[in-house]
Amino acid sequence: MQNSGSLFGWLITIGLFLTLLNFPVKVVYKAAIARLPRESKEKKIYTLLQKQIVTHHRFFALFTTVMLVAHVLIQLMYRWFSWTGLAAAILMVINGFLGGYGHYIKKKKRSAWFTAHRIVAVLLIIAILVHLVTNGR
Ligand code: HEM
Numbered sequence: 811m812q813n814s815g816s817l818f819g820w821l822i823t824i825g826l827f828l829t830l831l832n833f834p835v836k837v838v839y840k841a842a843i844a845r846l847p848r849e850s851k852e853k854k855i856y857t858l859l860q861k862q863i864v865t866h867h868r869f870f871a872l873f874t875t876v877m878l879v880a881h882v883l884i885q886l887m888y889r890w891f892s893w894t895g896l897a898a899a900i901l902m903v904i905n906g907f908l909g910g911y912g913h914y915i916k917k918k919k920r921s922a923w924f925t926a927h928r929i930v931a932v933l934l935i936i937a938i939l940v941h942l943v944t945n946g947r
């Protein structure tokens with residue numbers, strides 16, 4: 811049971827990786843794929859993959875949050891309470907609400923929420939790295 815805490819920590823990390831893929835996938839599209847001819851096979855496949863990643867962004871985030879809850883419960887039962895973990899968890903929940911606001915209320919129209927959503931994502935990555943280098947303290 812003790813190892814399952816570790817398992818969920820890494821499942822959060824995988825979920826977050828998929829959630830964050832949104833960004834690099836679009837950067838690569840703009841830098842390299844957009845200029846390919848419409849009929850190009852590479853472009854078709856890439857566009858299909860990108861669509862999956864972008865439309866499932868919120869579900870990857872939801873999966874990550876569920877794994878986070880499991881991680882927290884297990885660590886609290888078998889390990890200890892972690893301030894760095896709490897900081898990361900708070901940032902993740904805030905970003906979930908920001909994303910939900912942008913998606914459902916602002917209908918994906920970019921405004922301040924989007925800038926905030928990106929900044930909080932960067933802070934979240936930093937918080938997780940701190941959580942990891944301090945071994946969950
Ligand atoms: C976004 C939030 C979080 C992420 C991505 C995350 C991720 C991880 C990862 C990958 C590990 C290393 C694997 C392991 O040893 O378990 C870990 C360890 C740990 N986490 Fe988290 N965690 C988060 C939030 C939290 C929270 C809120 C707590 C507070 C209860 C917590 C408590 C711990 C503890 C105590 C460990 C060390 C376990 C050990 O060394 O035996 N984490 N976390």
Ligand code: HEM
Nearest residue numbers: 829832833836864868871902905906909910912913918931
């Ligand atoms: C762990 C939580 C989350 C993180 C770390 C996160 C991270 C990000 C990042 C880095 C971007 C920027 C992508 C870019 O620059 O193109 C983004 C875009 C976006 N996010 Fe999130 N996000 C999270 C949760 C959510 C949730 C729960 C929703 C919706 C319910 C959401 C909706 C959006 C929308 C609508 C965009 C704008 C463009 C698009 O559709 O790709 N996010 N997110």
